[in-house]
Amino acid sequence: MSVQVNIFQTLIPINKITVPHLRGNDFEQNQDLSENEVAKIIRMNETVVSVVYEPTETQQIRSSKDGLQCQFVVQYDVDRSSIEREGGEIHVVDEYFVHFFAPTTLLALPKHVSFVLDTSGSMAGTSIEPIVQD
Incomplete structure (x- = not known):
């Protein structure tokens, strides 16, 4: 198994x-905040980071005999002082724009993004074609 973020x-x-x-799969339970020694953090430069998690089969079995059923968490923050100095970050595409800014006095809000990795038999074979309606 290999996960790359x-x-x-x-x-x-x-x-x-x-x-x-x-x-564990319960968002509310107390969690171990110590560092995951299996995950490798690779800094390409100051704005690009990769996290690679490749546990051995033994490490996976140690976590659970039924395979890994858990949350893999990556937490990061950006240099907010640079956002404030620059007045934020603006992206313009076609006729739309988005302006990102984060005051240094504002606490970071937790976000949960979930990806489900399904390797069951139902995932085998030809994909179902989406129905497109006009």
Whole structure:
């Protein structure tokens, strides 16, 4: 098994990144915040970071005899002082724009992004074609 998380910030440096131990599936339970020694954090430059998690079969079995059923968490933050100095970050595509800014006095809000990795038999074979309606 191999999981790779790539984080790309366009202008703002990534100043903190951690990968805690695997968590159970309950968001509310107390979690071990110590560093996951299996995950490798690879800094390409100040705005690009990769996290690679490749546990051995023994490490996977040690976690659970039924395979890994858990949350793999990557936590990171950006240098907010640079955002404030630059007045934020603006992206313009066609006729739309988005303006990112984060005041240094604002606490970071937790976010949960979930990816489900399904390797069951139902995932085999030809994919179902989407129905497109006009």
